[in-house]
Amino acid sequence: MKNLIKGKSNLWEVVLGLEVHAQISSKSKLFSSASTEYGSEPNSQVTLVDAGMPGALPVINEYCIRQAVITGLGLNAKINKKSVFDRKNYFYPDLPQGYQISQFQHPIVGEGFLTIKTEEGEKKIGITRLHLEQDAGKSIHDQDFENTFIDLNRSGCALMEIVSEPDMRSGLEAAEYLKKLRTILQYVGSCDGNMEKGNLRADVNVSVRIPGEKLGTRCEIKNVNSIKFIQQAITFEAERQIKLLESGEQIVQETRLFDPNKLETRTMRNKEESHDYRYFPDPDLPPLILEDSLIDDLKKNLPELPDKKKERFINLYKLKEYDAEVLVSEKDVSIFFEELVKGREPKLVVSWLTGELFAFLNKKNVSLAESKVTVKKIADLIDLISDGTLSNRQAKEVFEVYLEGSKTAKELISEKGMAQISDEKELSNLIVSVLDENEDMVKDYKSGKDRLFGFFVGQVMKLSRGKANPQMVNKILIEKLKR
């Protein structure tokens, strides 16, 4: 068995489950018509419902229901035609209602699964459920020594909580799961998957056991907000638990917080202090009954999902599996690719997209969408390579300047005097003058000194200041030397 962690006396298996909160990309909130826009003035997007004013009644956003269902379909999950909203009761300053409207016993989406890639091949990760709930407001603790500041703009935004089965066995698998989930959310369009903005947040349940034994006591690690942090948090937490167990101690079930600066987890609250939420059906909201027609409609219009798209790319464009995987893992990129590849050589397109363009985006630390690079911009450059105007090497040289500037590819290369000479007549003239100047060498070549061919090519390149199209020089040179 792989992925086992070596302790002092035993090999341990780490068992992981994820609870992911994904904010639905809706314009208005789950139960109120306040805007969900990010980064607005504090408390400027708060209706009476979001502020928990007595008597203000929640009315559900139909779009959010559709997004939950479509996400469920994307996760191969059972859609529950009847679901119920409950109140989850606790007191916290950023929760003005004194309860969160959530779904407890009857979630809108039941069991499903997704598949991830592991070293041993594909692996199915079970989804336990997906339910709809309200987000809380934002507490800001670091603005003031004595006070906490509260902004309720996020209060009431629609979240999907997606709970996985404890099916993952390594930090890497957990990372793959989260990446795949994020990709699926982006494909169905229910959540943008932006972890920096907090639109996708993950809590990780970690426990360890000796393989084959029953599940160990788990700890929940809260709000680990990047894929890298998730792996680090899991590594630390698994080792902490193993150390405790091997020294004869027990694991206490508790909620822990990951500190990315110290690379450790620490107690946030333990089970005894943990809340007793006293869930009960929200008397303001009748059960949600989904019509068959709605589910059928969404099923019919379900966008192509990443696995399907990958398969299609491999078959249609003859891509390598790895390249196809890279292209489909971001929806934007896959759409960009399909636009770009129209009428162009897939191999060339893939290499420019996943090579040069990705390197550029990484260097600038922006996403494809943020970079504002257009399909046309890349297409123009690739076309100049395809028709021989520009060599690959030349294109790479100007790539960054080209992407950042407003000049067209043609303008830029003529300005830089870069255009490759591919005109047969012009090349012929260059070659003839090189041969004329080196009559002796030509004689030697014709009498069998084949190695001199490279010398002629070199001279032609020198004369053209590197602009001659090498393939064509070769071709013409062979002809000329035959005579």
Place this chain on the structure above:
Amino acid sequence: MSIDNSIVKKISKLSKLKIKSDSEDKMAEELNNILNWVESLQEVNTEKVEPLLSVLNEKMPLRDDKVVMDDNQVDILNNAPEKKSGFFVVPKVVE
């Protein structure tokens, strides 16, 4: 089910309501009376009855995903005992 003083304490803690310790007995007695009264419902045979999810016999009303609101930051903050730069201000809460 029977409620003793420790449950009364727990409930008061959860609901953030202060109950004087000399009224715990009385509170426990009142709560037990309510529970005993409701308990008679247990006698009804519900074996073949589907659980009732809500007593509201109506469909969930739906809303379009439209932003309908004015900026009411001033109104929202109007009841706040303390506010600063558009935020509610509360005593420090640290997890």
